[in-house]
Amino acid sequence: MTDHDAQFARMGASASYLRRETVQALSRRSDLWGLWLTLHVWGVIIAAWVMAAVWTHPLTLLLAILLVGSRQHGMAILMHDAAHGVLFKTRVLNEFVGKWLLAAPYGGDLIAYRHYHLKHHRYTQSDDDPDLPLSAKFPVTRASLRRKFIRDLTGQTFFRLRMAGLKAAPEPGMEAFQKTSPVPTLVTNAVLFAGLAATGHWWIYPVLWLLPLATWFMAVLRNRNIAEHALTTTDGNVLTQARTTKAGWLARVFLAPYWVNYHVEHHAYMYVPCWQLPHLHSAMAAQHGEMEIQPSYRQVLKLAATG
Template identity: 25%
Template sequence: MFINAMKSKKSLNLSVDPIGIILGISIILIWALSLYVLLKWDFDYTNPLVLFGILIQTHLYTGLFITAHDAMHGTVSKNRKINKILGQITLVLFAFNSYNRLLYKHHDHHKFVASEDDPDYHESGNFWIWYWNFIKKYTTLKQLILMTISLQLLRFVFPLENLLLFWILPGILSTSQLFYFGTYIPHKDGHEHGNKHKSGSLKKNHLWAFLSCYFFGYHYEHHDSPGVPWWRLWQMK
C-alpha cells in the first residue's frame, strides 16, 4: 500500500500516537472556533485586527491541509481508519476536496517528482502559469458548486462580508501559501538541485519554517523522510 511504502526507516521509529491525533483534532477545533467568532464579528475595516484575523484563519486553513497531507502518509494515526477519517474531514473543510483523489496525485508527486508525470510540476517554471495550472488541476466543478451552495446557505446566518473576508479569502490565500512554500520554491529548480529528490529546502529557521508552511519549506527533508509528521519535520533538518 502507498501509505506503508512511503514510510522511511526513520519514521518507523517515530511514535505518531496520540500526538498526531491530538494536533489534528486541535487544528480542526481551533479553525472552527476562530471562524465562528470571526463570522459573528461586527468589525470595522479600520481595525488592524481584521488583517490579523485573516492571517490567522489562513494559517489554520493551511493547517487543515497539512493534517490531510500527513494522513496521506499515514502519520496522523497508526490506526488506518482514524488516519483516513481525519484526512477526509480536513479536506472536506478545505473547500470540499476529495481525499482519495488527492491521495493518488500526491503519490504520483513523490514517485515522479519534478517530471512530466508529476501532477504538481510545471516545466515553465513561471509562477503564475504554474499556479494557474495547479489550481485548475486540483479544483473540480463539484467543489465550486458545493462552495457556492454553502455560501448561499451561510448567508442566512452570517453577514456576506464576513463570509467573504474570513472564510473565502483565507482559503484562497492558503492555496497560495501551500503552493508557494510547498511546491513552487522547493521544485522550481528541481533539476538543478543536484539531489535524488530534485527538491530544495529553506535555510534552517524553525520559527519561519513553521509560520510559512508548517515546516514544509524543509522540503528535501520531507521527500527524504516522507513518514515523518509535520510536527517532527524540523528534527530532520
C-alpha cells in the same frame, strides 16, 4: 497495512540516509498528535473568527483573513499527512478526519489527492511528475512572478482552478484539485455556513472563509510550490530534488505551518509524520551537508525571479 501504505513504504524503502532504528523511532504515529493538530488548525480559525466578530475593524479583519488563509493551508498540510497514512495511528481516524475535517472544508479530496501525490513521489522532478509544470517554469522574471501573486491575491487563480476542477481531464499541474465527488465539500461548507448563521454571524462565511480561501490561501500555496521544487535538480538525488526552507515564527504562522518547510526530509522519508520532521532534519543535516536548504522564503523567491 493498506495498499497505499504498502506503496508508500516500498517507495521510501530505498532511502538509507539514517540508521534504521532512528527512522523507525521517527516514523512512530500518534492518535494524540493527530487529534492535537486537528484541534489546533480549527482552533486558530475559530479564534480568528471570534477576534473579528468581537473587535470588528479593517485591521482585525485583515489579520483574520491572513490567519484563516494560512490555516486553510494548514488543513491541506495535515490532509497531506493523512494521505500518507501518518496523521493518526488509527486508520479509521486517519481516513475520516483527513476526508471530512481537513480536506473537504477547503475543497480538497483525500482519495484523489492520495492518487496524484503517490505519482509525485514516485516520479519527482521527472517528466512523469504531475507537479513538474509547477516548478519547471522557473526562473521567471520579477514582473511575471509579481503577476502570478497578483492573480492569487485577487482570486483569479482560485476561480481558474475551481473551473479546471470541473473538467474530466485536469490541466497540467492541477491534478491536486481534482475530486472523486463534490458532496463532502458541499456538505461541510453547508454545515459551516449553518453554524455561523445560527450564531448570528453568517457574514463570517463569505468574508472570513471564502475570501481567505480565494486569496491568501492561493498565494501561500504558490509560495510553497516554488519553495519545494523550483530550481532543484532533476537527477533523482533525493537530497537536492526538493528543498528545505528555514522558517522563523512569522513564516510558520502565515506561510509554513505544521513543519511543511522540511521538504527534503519528507521526500527522503515520506512516512515520517510532520511533527517529527524537525527531529528528522537535525539527524539528516548532521550527516548530509549537500541537502538543498535555503535560509528563508524571501531568498527562494529571489532565486525564482530574475531581471
